[in-house]
Every structure is written in C-alpha cells, then in structure tokens.
Amino acid sequence: MWGGRFSDKPDALMQAINVSIGFDRRLAAQDLEGSRAHAAMLRDTGVISAADEAAIQQGLADIGAEMEAGTFPFRDEFEDIHMNVEARLRELIGPVSGRLHTARSRNDQVALDFRMWVRDACDRTGAQIVALQRALLTKAGEHAETLMPGFTHLQPAQPVTFGHHLMAYVEMFGRDASRFADARSRMNESPLGAAALAGSPFPIDRQMTAKTLRFDRPTANSLDSVADRDFALESLAAGTICAIHLSRLAEEIVIWMTPQFGFVKLSDAFTTGSSIMPQKKNPDAAELVRAKAGRLLASFTQLSVVMKGLPMTYSKDMQEDKVPTFEAFDALELALAAMTGMIADIEPDAKRMAAAAGAGFSTATDLADWLVRELGLPFRDAHHITGAAVKRAETLGSDLPDLPLSELQALEPRVTEGVYEVLTPQASVASRRSYGGTAPDQVRAQIKRWKEYLG
Ligand code: ARG
Numbered sequence: 001m002w003g004g005r006f007s008d009k010p011d012a013l014m015q016a017i018n019v020s021i022g023f024d025r026r027l028a029a030q031d032l033e034g035s036r037a038h039a040a041m042l043r044d045t046g047v048i049s050a051a052d053e054a055a056i057q058q059g060l061a062d063i064g065a066e067m068e069a070g071t072f073p074f075r076d077e078f079e080d081i082h083m084n085v086e087a088r089l090r091e092l093i094g095p096v097s098g099r100l101h102t103a104r105s106r107n108d109q110v111a112l113d114f115r116m117w118v119r120d121a122c123d124r125t126g127a128q129i130v131a132l133q134r135a136l137l138t139k140a141g142e143h144a145e146t147l148m149p150g151f152t153h154l155q156p157a158q159p160v161t162f163g164h165h166l167m168a169y170v171e172m173f174g175r176d177a178s179r180f181a182d183a184r185s186r187m188n189e190s191p192l193g194a195a196a197l198a199g200s201p202f203p204i205d206r207q208m209t210a211k212t213l214r215f216d217r218p219t220a221n222s223l224d225s226v227a228d229r230d231f232a233l234e235s236l237a238a239g240t241i242c243a244i245h246l247s248r249l250a251e252e253i254v255i256w257m258t259p260q261f262g263f264v265k266l267s268d269a270f271t272t273g274s275s276i277m278p279q280k281k282n283p284d285a286a287e288l289v290r291a292k293a294g295r296l297l298a299s300f301t302q303l304s305v306v307m308k309g310l311p312m313t314y315s316k317d318m319q320e321d322k323v324p325t326f327e328a329f330d331a332l333e334l335a336l337a338a339m340t341g342m343i344a345d346i347e348p349d350a351k352r353m354a355a356a357a358g359a360g361f362s363t364a365t366d367l368a369d370w371l372v373r374e375l376g377l378p379f380r381d382a383h384h385i386t387g388a389a390v391k392r393a394e395t396l397g398s399d400l401p402d403l404p405l406s407e408l409q410a411l412e413p414r415v416t417e418g419v420y421e422v423l424t425p426q427a428s429v430a431s432r433r434s435y436g437g438t439a440p441d442q443v444r445a446q447i448k449r450w451k452e453y454l455g
Helices: 012-018 021-044 050-069 081-101 106-142 162-187 206-212 222-227 230-257 284-307 316-345 350-358 364-375 379-396 405-411 417-422 425-431 440-454
Strands: 147-152 155-161
Touching: 021 050, 021 081, 021 106, 021 206, 021 316, 050 081, 081 106, 106 162, 106 222, 106 230, 106 316, 106 440, 147 162, 147 350, 147 425, 155 162, 155 350, 155 425, 162 230, 162 440, 230 284, 230 316, 284 316, 350 425, 364 379, 364 417, 364 425, 379 405, 405 417, 417 425
Parallel strands: none
Antiparallel strands: 147 155
16 A cells, blocks of 8 residues: 555564554444445545546445455455455556545544444443333333342342332433433544545545534544544443443342342343252353453553553554443343343232331331321431340340330330331331332332333
8 A cells, every 4th residue: 555655564563563453454344334425525625526536436335345245355465454355446447446545544544433433332331222122111011019138238228119210220220221321422433534544635525524414513623533532431431331320230130149138039031040059049141241351441442552651643552442332232132131031021029028118127127217207207316216126126036127115115105006007118108109109000100200211
C-alpha cells in the first residue's frame, strides 16, 4: 500500500505485532457498508465518475458475496480489514478500485466501522436486556404473593415476596438498558470524512454519508473524530454495570440452590452433575454468569488504560480497542441469554421460602410498629420492648407469633390479642402498601407499569 515510500519488506516481527485481521475481520460488514456509502457520496459530489462508482459498487458486492460464501481470502500480509478489502477490490476490478480511498483514511474508516459495530452491539444488548426483563416480569407475576425472607447482611430481615425480589432486578436491568440507549444516542455521529485527521480538500458531503449510514449527524471536529473511542468506553462501562447486576442475581441463584437454603430448583437444562459425587446438581451456568463480570470489568479497564494519555489524534495503540470490546460483548450477550434461560426455568419452593420468611423473628418490626400504632409508643421505646420480646422468645425456644400473650404483657401490659394479627409473614407483607413496597398489590402495580412500558 505504501510501496512508493518504502523499498524494503517489513520484518516478520513487524508484521506479527502489526497485524489485526485476525480480530478486525469482525468489522467486515461495517467496512463494506461504509465503503458503499462513501463511493455513492463521491459520485454524488462529482469527485468520481458514475462509471467508476458502478465498478466499485460491483466489486464491493462481489466481495460481500465472497464473505457470505466464506471464500473471501483474509490475508495477514494486508494487515487489517480495510486493506484486505481494498486489495481484494483491486484484484477484482483493477486500478479503478484506487479511487475509493479518495477523501478517506483508514483513521476515519476504522473509527466508522468500529462505531457502527458497537452501535449494533448496543442494540442487540438492549434487546436482550428487555427479553430478560420480560422473563423476570412473567416469574414475578406468578409469584407476587409467594413469601420469602428479605435479607440485609444476608441475615433474615423482613418478609417480602419472591415477585418483589425479582422486580428489584427489573429495575436494575431497566437502568442498564437506558445506559446503553443513552450511550447509543451520544455515539450516533458519523466520523467518516474526517479523513486522516484534518478533514478533506474534496467537496465531500458528510451529511449524506451520515444519513446513509443511519447516523444523526456527522461529528463536528475532525481531530476528535479519529481520536475518540468514548463510544466503546461508555458501552463497556454500561456493560460492566449490567454484568455486575447479572452477577448479583447469579450469586443469589447459587445461594438459593444450596440444600441449606433450598429456595429454588433449576432443571437439568441449566445444571450439571459431578463426575464423582452422584447426588450433586451444580449451578454451573449461574456461577459462570457470576464470573463474566470479571471479563467485562477487565475489558473496560484494558481499553481505559490503552486510551489514557494518548496524544491527539490517532495512535496505533488504538488498534487494541477491538479485542476487549468484542470479548466484552461476547461475554455479556452469552451471560444475558443464559440468565434469561435460567429465570424462565427457575422454580421456587414456595413452602420452604414461606417457612423461612416467618423464621428468625422476621416480623419483629411489625410488632414494634403495632406498639407505635395501637399504643402510641415512641418508635425507639417500641423497638426496645420488641427486642426484649425477641430475647424472651429465644430463651423459650419459640418464635414471635408463638410467644404467649402473658409474656408480651409482662413487657408491656397494654398489649392485646390483636397483636398476633400482624405477626405472620403474610400480614407483614400485606401491610407494606407504601409506593414500591412489597405488598402484593404494589408488586402487581409495578409489574403492570413495566409491561405497559415495554409494550
Ligand atoms: N488497523 C488499524 C486500527 O485498527 C486501522 C487504522 C490504521 N491507521 C493508521 N494510521 N495506521 O486502528
């Protein structure tokens, strides 16, 4: 490509460190699409003739067909996807192919291709997140009344419903989807036409290529156009947060599946056995989803460090932007799909969860609230009396709902029989009707709101 200036071949090591076709071949479709739009624009603006454009478009179409058929020769000696396409175009249509690179550089070309790839990846991921939310909404709807313990510090805190718990994740993944959508809207500017870094002396129409390639507008500064990789960084940041959410849900599935908890079952479809211990059913898929967060964060860190301190504008360091980005999206897409499958598959053991929901003095707050409501005690006093009741129940080996009235009256003489109505986990859950609370009506209202929103 630069034989005019160079007379010697590159060292084998130069080629080894320089070559990127092994991974940037994943930009092939974007590269062809960008070239088609660029060629059409060059003709439209009179930079190349109609006949030359037709020949170039035909050659690009033939290359597309070769790629589809799997016969396109990806060659290391042509370094990257852009030069592989260009070299092949020359073989197919001859020297006229050389006109395609007018008013363009690999710098704006790779910025364009990569941006379009990341844009597609954000769209795919966004759709996958919605699919996961739908699976969660379905499960949550089935279990709007299914009791389970709510935890803080992984200690039983207050009874909640399984539906309410799942809806917490619908909120998290909703924020993830909006982060991807937000990143997408910011990245949706076309860098094509920035050329090497300073713009082009040809009468190019950047609005036209931007429109053809479904961008909102062209980028406004040619230097920034070729130097910017924010779009990848932002997407990796959004992806990392999403992977963190996935890992938290995965961790809960792992915990819930232990025989000690026994809250949920996953079918054989999402578990594995042990080669030595016949009784085992392991939540491997959940564990691997949990682990993928490491890959996402590593990718974000990797690209951040590559970009840090790079002077304007393009530096070859930036070729290293693709591997972490591809890897991150591959991992995230797999993790989202696996989690969606697991959520559809998961079956809670409602009996065990209800028993656990009522254990561990989980309605102690309800007792304190009753003392405040019915007897007009300050909450701190009520908290103190309830603490004493829990201590007494512990000594007697009973739970709060089974503590005799005489015991409660020994602590506060005005306590009446009516207190027992609030001490069951059902009553506790039903009473939490504040907006966003765990009462089944509230949970159903949130499910309805999300279903309407997702359409
Ligand atoms: N393969 C290169 C990359 O991925 C393409 C851009 C090369 N530009 C250059 N000035 N060498 O970044």
